[in-house]
Amino acid sequence: MTIAVGDKLPEATLVEMTADGPTPRTTAEIFGGRKVALFSVPGAFTPTCSAKHLPGFIEKADAFKAKGVDEIACMAVNDAFVMGAWGKSQNADGKVSMLADGNGDFAKALGLEMDGTGFGMGMRGKRFSMVVEDGVVTSLNIEGPGEFHVSSAEYMLDQL
Structure with missing residues (x-):
């Protein structure tokens, strides 16, 4: 079942590369008592993800901070x-x-996994975005296959 607005995020551990090496971060640490804009891409270094998705959030980081x-x-x-x-x-x-979801456990727990085996990518996460406040999903935007619109930085900023 896919996570929905109003649902609490499932417990999971993601990994972030830091100066000290790979560092585990639990969903409780990331989302607890905070407002977080999370977006997911099918794969690092892939065309849409590298040309549009990640750059949009980097460019608009200050605007997100200004919205809390x-x-x-x-x-x-x-x-x-x-x-x-x-x-x-x-x-x-x-x-x-x-954040790395190396085995796709968090994507699967969210009900947002994607089968990319036909493209040689194995199981991945769908392209989506969500705003999470204190561990609860307050907005959720899931892209259709091959689409990129509702998970963009611009779209999310309009929702805040």
């Missing part, structure tokens, strides 16, 4: 090393946290 967002987080079913390298290549440091 404590953290902007990008998630993908990739490992922490890939997410860290992608964030570095996009100059995301200090603007967007790059």
Whole structure:
């Protein structure tokens, strides 16, 4: 079942690359008592994700902060090393946290997994965005296959 507005996020551990190496972060740590803009991409370094999705959130990071967002987080079913390298290549440091859902456990728990085996990508997470306040989903935007609109930074800013 897919998560919905008003639902509490399931417990999970994501991993972020830091100066000290891969660092686990629980959903309670990330979302508890905070307002977080989370967006998910099918894969780091992929065309739409690198050209439009992540750059939009980096460019508009200050606008999100001005609307009370404590953290902007990008998630993908990739490992922490890939997410860290992608964030570095996009100059995301200090603007967007790059969270690895290496085995896709969180995407699956959200009901937002995607079967990319036909494209040689294995199981991934769908492209989506959500605003989470103190662990509860307050807005949720799920893209259709091959689409990029409702999960964009611009669209999310209009919802805040």
